[in-house]
Amino acid sequence: MAVHTGPDARARDGERPTGTSAQKPAAFVEGPRGVPLLGNLPAFGKDPLAFFEQLRDRGDFVRWRFGRSHALFIAHPDNIGELLTEVERTFDQPDLGIAFRTLLGNGVVVAKGADWRRKRSLVQPSVRPKQVRSYAATMAECAVDLADRWTDGERIDVKREMAALTQLIAVRTIFGVDTAADAESIGRAMDVAQKEIGAEFSGIGALLPDWVPTPGRARIKRATAVIDAEVSRIVSRHRDGDTERPDLLSRLLAARDETGARLSDREIRDETVTLYIGGHETTSSTLVWAWHLLSRNPRVRDALTEELDRVLADHEPGYDDYASLTYTQAVVKETLRLYPTIWLITGLAKEGATIGGTPVPVGTRVWSSQWATHRDPRWYGDPEAFRPERWLTADREEGEGAGPAEGTEAIPEYAWFPFGGGPRVCLGTRFALVEAVLVLAVLARRFHLDVTADGIRPVPSLTLQPDRDVLATVRARG
Known part of the structure; x- marks a missing residue:
């Protein structure tokens, strides 16, 4: 596979260089060119997605400056694979800022080294395929309940509908509760938190010390306090219960590491919030974009409904149907x-780090973007x-960064990595994929959504969200 090794005549004329083998040093x-003190932060903050595409079009290894810090952008799947697979060895998990830490604490997404390995070993069993199978019925039941409420010709806000649905699935499967108040209070706080994380990460707040107060930091603290109070109340309810529950939280409360120690109350809080984001925020956004794309591509919509009619016939989808869909x-x-939904990956170079055979100075922040590479x-x-x-014809496991096998496009490994990859691949990958497929199957089997909102743009916050309400007319199928 070819990579870019530097600007040549074609690059100067506006054409991307093709470069040489990825085996040669990069x-x-x-x-x-950036500006004093801020570097390329103003351009990055104005439109991070366009900025990363601009870097990609310059080459596969592009230096830039995040404030006064040296940064390196990589675009080639081979080198993205290097970054993802070498995390914990020659690349470290960087500090993503006070807003990110305020919400996620020191959960498995943020933790490093031995602490990360311990937490991963405790969290992973709760999201293995066997456990996801047990959650699939709840996913489908919640989607059926929503479908039963929709009526032909009804006008809906797709963004709001998908958020409410995935919130309900999340509070049932993760927390084991089933009231609208639980879903709404956590959901509203999470919306505020993710918006402020995006603003902090791509704005001047990214360069400010943690102790500097800002209105955005105050808002995320208030939102996090709501989340913490809800999680604490739900955890207490679980611990006071007399019966074993099948939800994720109960499994976390019962988990023990190799020394026999349990997760602390703070660790329980951090992991449940992390799982909530993975089970709600990412799936909600994916479903909204799916409806948006299906509405604009009738051929694809027809192919989808043909499969749903053929595979499901007269029954609602379940986990056993997943492989056939x-x-x-x-x-x-x-x-x-x-x-x-996750639009960038970043790592911090440690001693001995290399990319494409070229040493990367210690402390360099290395970035890649799913948006740009995809x-x-x-x-x-x-x-x-x-x-x-x-x-x-894809034949690899979900979340492994794999594309189709022989017969369609020869897509390299790590040219598709929406859930990351390597040792720190998202633990909730299968949960999210099964949820999105089952929900889409339930709803698209009964309805088409004619999305009428034009000019919808993606906003990169904690996840990639539409910039406005996504309005649609519900059309019942025959």
Whole structure:
């Protein structure tokens, strides 16, 4: 596979260089000129997605400055794989800022080293395929309840409907509770928190010391206090109960590490919030973008409903149907390609770090962007097009950064990595994929949604969200 090794005549004429083999040492090229003290932060903050595409079009190894700190952007799947697989060895998990830490604490996404390994070993059993199977019925039941409330010709806000649905699924499967108040209070606070994280991360707040007060930091503290109070109340309810519960929280409360120690109350809080974001925020966003794309691609919508009619016939989908819903899975995967909920990955170079055979100075922050790589024309023909058929012959496990096998497009490993990859791949990958497929199957089997909102743009906050309400008319199928 080819990589860019530096600007040549074609680059100067506006054409991307093709470079040489990825086995040759990488030659880093310079990114756009920044401004004193802030570096490229103003351009990054104005439109992070366009900024990363601009860096990608300069080459596969591009230097830039995040404030006064040295940064390196990588775009080639081979090198993204290096970054993801070498985390915990030659790359470290960087500090993502006080807003991120305020919400997630020191959960498995943030923890490092031995602490990360311990927490991963305690959390992972609760999201293995066997456990996801037990949650699938709840996912489908919640979607059926929503479908029963929709009526032909009704106008809905798709964003609000999908958020409410995935919130309900999350509080049932993660917390084991089933009241609207639980879903609404946590959901509202989470919306505020993720918005403020995005603003902090891409704005001047990214350069401010933790002790500097800002209105945004005050808002995220208030939102986090609401989340903490709800989680504490739910944890107490679980501990006071006399019966064993099948939810994720109960499994975390019962988990023990190799020394026999349990997770502390603070660790329980951090992991449940992390799982909530993975089970609600990412799936909600994916479903909204899926409806948006299906509404604009009648051919794909027809192919999807043909599969649902053929595979499901007269029954609602369940976990055992997941493997047979290959086109529905492809719709979800193609949605995640075009609108990846997690839109960037970053790591901090440690002693001995290399990328593409070239040493990376200690302390350099290395960035990659799912948004930019997923839309790279080298890996995807007509990259802006919504073509689920790209994935119909995929034969790798979900979340492994894999594309289709022989027969469609030869997509390299790590050209698709919406859930990251390597040792720190998202633990909730299968949960999120099964949830998105089952919910889409339940709803699309009964309805088409004609989305009428035009000019919807993605906003990169904690996850990639639409910038406005997504309005649609519900159309009942025959």
